[in-house]
Structure formats: structure tokens, C-alpha cells
Amino acid sequence: MSIQTFGHEAFFMQLNSDIKSFGGRQRQYTHPSQTLSCEMTFSIYLPLQAEFGPVPVLYWLSGLTCTDQNFVTKAGAQVYAAEHGIAIVCPDTSPRGDSVPDDSDGGWDFGLGAGFYLNATQPPWSTNYQMYDYVIEELPTLIEQNFPIDSQRQAISGHSMGGHGALTIALKNTARFRSVSAFSPIVAPTQCPWGEKAFTHYLGGDRNDWLQYDACSLVAIATDQLPVLVDQGTGDDFLETQLKTELLVETAQAAKYPMQIRMQEGYDHSYFFIASFIGEHIAFHAEHLTD
Numbered sequence: 001m002s003i004q005t006f007g008h009e010a011f012f013m014q015l016n017s018d019i020k021s022f023g024g025r026q027r028q029y030t031h032p033s034q035t036l037s038c039e040m041t042f043s044i045y046l047p048l049q050a051e052f053g054p055v056p057v058l059y060w061l062s063g064l065t066c067t068d069q070n071f072v073t074k075a076g077a078q079v080y081a082a083e084h085g086i087a088i089v090c091p092d093t094s095p096r097g098d099s100v101p102d103d104s105d106g107g108w109d110f111g112l113g114a115g116f117y118l119n120a121t122q123p124p125w126s127t128n129y130q131m132y133d134y135v136i137e138e139l140p141t142l143i144e145q146n147f148p149i150d151s152q153r154q155a156i157s158g159h160s161m162g163g164h165g166a167l168t169i170a171l172k173n174t175a176r177f178r179s180v181s182a183f184s185p186i187v188a189p190t191q192c193p194w195g196e197k198a199f200t201h202y203l204g205g206d207r208n209d210w211l212q213y214d215a216c217s218l219v220a221i222a223t224d225q226l227p228v229l230v231d232q233g234t235g236d237d238f239l240e241t242q243l244k245t246e247l248l249v250e251t252a253q254a255a256k257y258p259m260q261i262r263m264q265e266g267y268d269h270s271y272f273f274i275a276s277f278i279g280e281h282i283a284f285h286a287e288h289l290t291d
């Protein structure tokens with residue numbers, strides 16, 4: 001266990017596992033989160049290059065029902081991160097613990113595992129569900145203070161709910177990230193059942209308050225542009241009802257925001273799709289992370 005000083009508070013970061021992979025280290029840590037008022041677990045892949053100096057970092061945000069482990073165990077990203085010398089940080093998808101409120105109906109699209117990378121304003125969710133601040137403030141600070149990461153070279157990516165998180169966080173923080181990519185993102189959560197359910201609970205009934213977490217709404221008003229890569233499978237069962245990729249295509253065209261949005265024939269919503277193209281996404285980010 002390492003003990004570090006963070007601001008005026010002492011905090012602990014516990015190493016849960018440390019596994020060699022493609023010359024680097026795949027690690028998992030747990031730490032108390034002040035932002036989320038609970039313990040949080042994250043994973044980090046450190047390529048061999050990190051032993052010799054600071055490396056760029058890619059934040060990966062996973063989708064509904066995921067933990068930090070889905071991407072680590074299913075995407076096969078380590079080989080590409082090792083090749084390009086990029087660290088990958090994978091946070092959990094929501095606050096966790098017995099004291100953290102969950103969907104009382106037992107649904108998997110809201111509550112635990114479904115934090116939607118926003119700051120909840122409504123009780124009882126607002127006490128813990130502050131995933132936007134966790135991903136953009138607390139976690140990067142923790143990472144930069146404890147690992148050889150070059151904070152000037154950051155990128156972000158994600159899948160489904162995590163694709164929504166990656167796009168909205170990047171669009172709101174264009175000075176922080178050099179590039180953003182997404183697999184099967186929820187591009188307009190204000191216009192689909194998953195988003196409407198979650199945002200009603202987390203943010204309340206005023207739809208104007210939702211727009212700050214809607215990728216299409218943010219693209220429509222964007223002033224600064226980032227390199228954007230999106231992959232979407234045409235065989236994805238959620239495409240028409242929840243993901244609605246065509247809305248991002250239309251909005252980006254209307255806003256004159258150049259984006260690579262690729263419809264990938266026959267691929268579904270699973271990690272088999274992510275594993276098929278994660279090498280291209282990491283190469284895309286590497287292009288922008290390498291000075």
C-alpha cells in the first residue's frame with residue numbers, strides 16, 4: 001500500500017494486482033474518492049516506456065454494467081499501448097458501495113454501473129454520482145501524482161455510455177485532450193430511453209439542464225475542434241433505439257465539425273467489435289499524442 005499526500009488530505013492507494021503484459025504492467029488500484037464519497041477502483045496499463053520517462057495517457061470510459069475490468073480483459077488493447085508507449089487508465093463506471101443508492105427497480109441502465117459521466121444534482125444521487133468531476137479532476141490528479149504520465153499528452157475514448165462520456169468530456173475540455181474516439185457512443189442521450197431515464201433521475205426534469213451532457217448539443221455549439229474518430233457497428237441491436245449515430249453525422253455536418261464516423265458492416269455492440277478496431281483507435285490517438 002502506498003501513502004501519498006494530496007492537497008491537505010492524506011489518502012491511500014491500494015495496489016490490488018500487478019501483471020506483466022507485453023513488457024509493461026497491467027495494474028489495478030483502489031482508493032478512497034473524496035469526489036464520490038466512496039471507495040473507487042481503477043486500472044492502469046503502464047507500457048515499458050514508462051520505466052524510462054513520462055508517457056502519454058489514454059483515458060478509457062466503459063459502458064453500462066461495466067467495471068474497470070471489462071476493457072482490461074476483453075479489448076486486447078495492451079499490445080497496441082505497448083507498441084505506441086501509451087498508458088491507459090480505466091475508471092469504474094459509477095460510484096460503488098453499500099451506501100451508494102441504486103435503481104430501486106433493479107435496472108442495469110441507471111444507478112450502479114451507470115453513472116453516465118455527469119455530476120448529479122438531484123437527491124439522493126448527488127451525494128455520490130459525481131462521475132464528471134471524478135474523471136476530469138480527481139482521477140487525473142491521482143494518476144499524475146503517482147505515475148510517470150505526461151499531463152500535456154492526454155486523449156480519451158470509450159464505449160456506448162462511455163462513448164457518450166468520452167465525447168462530452170472532450171468537447172467540454174478541448175484544451176485538456178489532443179484527440180477523442182468512441183465505439184458505439186450514445187450520441188444524443190437527451191433523445192433516447194437510456195439517457196432520458198438516467199438524466200431525469202440524476203439531473204431532474206428540466207431538459208435544458210441536460211444539454212451540457214449531450215454530445216450532439218455540444219457539437220452544435222463547439223468553437224474549438226478536436227480530432228474525432230467514431231466507430232459504429234451496423235449489426236448493433238442498440239443502434240436505432242439508443243445510439244442514433246445519424247444524429248451525430250447530421251450535427252457535425254451542419255456545424256462544419258470534421259469527424260471520422262465509420263459505419264462498420266455487421267459488427268455488434270460487444271467487445272468483439274471493440275477488439276477488432278482498438279488497434280486503429282490507439283494508432284489514431286498515438287498520431288496526435290506524439291510530438
Ligand SMILES: N[C@@H](CCC(=O)N[C@@H](CSC=O)C(=O)NCC(=O)O)C(=O)O
Nearest residue numbers: 063064065066070108159160161162271
Ligand atoms: N447487461 C445487459 C447488457 C448491457 C450491455 O450491453 N452493456 C455494454 C455497454 S451498453 C452501453 O453502455 C457492455 O459494455 N457490456 C459489458 C461487456 O463486457 O460486454 C445484458 O445483460 O443484456
